[in-house]
Amino acid sequence: MIFGQAFSRIRAIPTGNVNYQTFMAPGILAQSMMFISIFYGLSIIWDKDQGILQKLIAMPVPRAAFVTGKAFGAGVRAISQVIIILFLSYLLGLNIKWSLLNIIMSIFTIILGAAFFSSLSMALAAIVKSRERFMGIGQVITMPLFFASNAIYPIQIMPHWLQIIAKINPLSYVVELLRGYLINGNISGIGFDWLILILATVVIQVISAVLYPHIVT
Numbered sequence: 328m329i330f331g332q333a334f335s336r337i338r339a340i341p342t343g344n345v346n347y348q349t350f351m352a353p354g355i356l357a358q359s360m361m362f363i364s365i366f367y368g369l370s371i372i373w374d375k376d377q378g379i380l381q382k383l384i385a386m387p388v389p390r391a392a393f394v395t396g397k398a399f400g401a402g403v404r405a406i407s408q409v410i411i412i413l414f415l416s417y418l419l420g421l422n423i424k425w426s427l428l429n430i431i432m433s434i435f436t437i438i439l440g441a442a443f444f445s446s447l448s449m450a451l452a453a454i455v456k457s458r459e460r461f462m463g464i465g466q467v468i469t470m471p472l473f474f475a476s477n478a479i480y481p482i483q484i485m486p487h488w489l490q491i492i493a494k495i496n497p498l499s500y501v502v503e504l505l506r507g508y509l510i511n512g513n514i515s516g517i518g519f520d521w522l523i524l525i526l527a528t529v530v531i532q533v534i535s536a537v538l539y540p541h542i543v544t
Contacts, residue, residue, distance in 0.1 A: 353505035354478030368452030402438030
């Protein structure tokens with residue numbers, strides 16, 4: 328928020344009819360969600376080291392159920408970020424659309440985004456299998472995912488190669504949905520964003536479910 332307050336004085340970034348601080352608020356919300364979720368896989372490495380994961384995998388429960396449950400558990404935890412950042416946005420007087428529908432849909436967006444990134448985190452945890460490697464990889468990928476998205480500047484001002492990356496970055500679709508609900512108030516043309524985010528979440532959950540038992544080997 329402090330970063331946005333400083334850059335709003337420059338007026339060099341095209342943000343439409345809103346000031347930069349308001350424009351950046353959904354990006355900060357998405358960033359907070361991603362940072363919480365991307366390290367969620369650390370819990371299954373911890374469970375493995377404590378011998379808990381082996382007992383869970385031995386249960387007659389589909390592996391996808393473990394992945395889905397943990398993924399949406401991360402989504403519920405991320406809701407606290409929605410409350411905190413929206414409260415700060417209110418205190419700062421940002422031009423947010425404070426309708427009940429927009430807030431509820433923003434919460435659903437955060438839950439689905441958290442489900443994607445926590446599932447990605449669990450897939451990485453199943454591959455690297457150690458806490459040290461996992462923490463290193465998590466720290467390496469978080470900032471590129473954040474800066475190669477539309478969280479703090481529009482895709483239109485990016486170099487062409489970065490625009491391509493931003494358009495395949497799921498975080499961009501989370502931010503786009505949040506901006507649609509919280510700033511633009513335009514909820515009629517965002518079906519494509521929902522479709523991409525849902526498909527990406529389903530694909531990464533399938534991958535995580537396949538890799539999940541391998542963490543104990």
